[in-house]
Amino acid sequence: MPVEEFVAGWISGAVGLILGHPLDTVKVRLQTQNTYRGIVDCVIKTYRRESVLGFFKGMSFPIGSVAVVNSVLFGTYSNSLLLLSSTSHQARKTQPPNYGHIFVAGSIAGFVQAYCLAPFDLIKVRLQNQTEPRARPGVAPSQYRGPLHCARTILREEGPQGLFRGAWALVLRDTPTLGLYFLTYEGLSWWLTSDSKEPGSATMLVAGGFAGIISWTTATPLDVVKARMQMDGLKQREYRGLLDCMVSSARQEGPGVFFKGLTLNSARAFPVNAVTFFSYEHLLRLLS
Ligand SMILES: C[N+](C)(C)CCCC[C@H](N)C(=O)O
Numbered sequence: 001m002p003v004e005e006f007v008a009g010w011i012s013g014a015v016g017l018i019l020g021h022p023l024d025t026v027k028v029r030l031q032t033q034n035t036y037r038g039i040v041d042c043v044i045k046t047y048r049r050e051s052v053l054g055f056f057k058g059m060s061f062p063i064g065s066v067a068v069v070n071s072v073l074f075g076t077y078s079n080s081l082l083l084l085s086s087t088s089h090q091a092r093k094t095q096p097p098n099y100g101h102i103f104v105a106g107s108i109a110g111f112v113q114a115y116c117l118a119p120f121d122l123i124k125v126r127l128q129n130q131t132e133p134r135a136r137p138g139v140a141p142s143q144y145r146g147p148l149h150c151a152r153t154i155l156r157e158e159g160p161q162g163l164f165r166g167a168w169a170l171v172l173r174d175t176p177t178l179g180l181y182f183l184t185y186e187g188l189s190w191w192l193t194s195d196s197k198e199p200g201s202a203t204m205l206v207a208g209g210f211a212g213i214i215s216w217t218t219a220t221p222l223d224v225v226k227a228r229m230q231m232d233g234l235k236q237r238e239y240r241g242l243l244d245c246m247v248s249s250a251r252q253e254g255p256g257v258f259f260k261g262l263t264l265n266s267a268r269a270f271p272v273n274a275v276t277f278f279s280y281e282h283l284l285r286l287l288s
Pocket residue numbers: 173174177178181212215216219269272273
């Protein structure tokens with residue numbers, strides 16, 4: 001993979017990430033802690049206790065990992081599609097898309113990227129859930145001092161498999177929904193572009209934004225389960241497994257529990273994924 005694509009993919013991914021991170025933190029807290037009455041309550045409490053910095057907890061690590069995760073996602077998708085349909089990225093733009101191939105290639109890419117993402121995502125979620133204000137004399141410090149300290153502590157206290165806590169839920173969340181992600185993107189950009197032309201910038205932004213919204217809305221139920229599995233094991237183990245987590249969450253909080261964070265996931269998804277696809281397409285044109 002060319003270095004330019006890697007660097008630009010990383011930077012554009014990082015811009016999207018910074019843009020979406022405050023909403024992501026509020027979402028993770030609403031999904032895993034029952035102390036907030038809603039979005040506004042969570043925003044106010046976080047701001048009062050932790051200042052603006054509270055919303056950016058757990059962000060430094062994903063900025064680094066987005067380089068790996070984004071290149072694995074787009075690289076696996078393009079190569080799987082090439083294998084399935086034996087037409088190059090550029091040639092595909094001028095032919096009607098084969099939606100079956102797109103969905104399968106996107107799902108394969110989702111499966112592979114979920115495994116790379118799992119430990120990074122776990123550390124992000126654990127750090128986002130630390131609600132203590134910044135360390136001050138006389139105030140008990142947070143359990144994790146930063147991403148590396150968090151990784152070391154998990155390794156020591158929960159073993160290497162501890163770093164993959166919630167990985168199954170993440171794989172189940174991402175495999176079909178990333179199929180849907182690419183399907184929406186390719187479908188919309190084909191539909192919005194006139195015959196034998198390449199999609200324009202506005203099309204990339206709109207199709208990317210909707211791809212984000214559709215895949216995040218369908219991913220939200222398993223996103224809740226994933227976040228809860230990742231937080232499990234911090235104190236004592238509450239769930240025996242994925243299914244147990246689903247059943248006991250539903251029993252205790254009703255079916256609405258699977259939609260926690262839906263509004264925030266969708267609001268974050270549009271700008272983040274509009275920027276991601278926009279830079280991806282422009283880079284491919286620049287490099288080919
Ligand atoms: C499949 N699912 C919707 C769960 C994730 C899609 C990831 C897309 C992008 N990296 C983002 O953070 O929005």
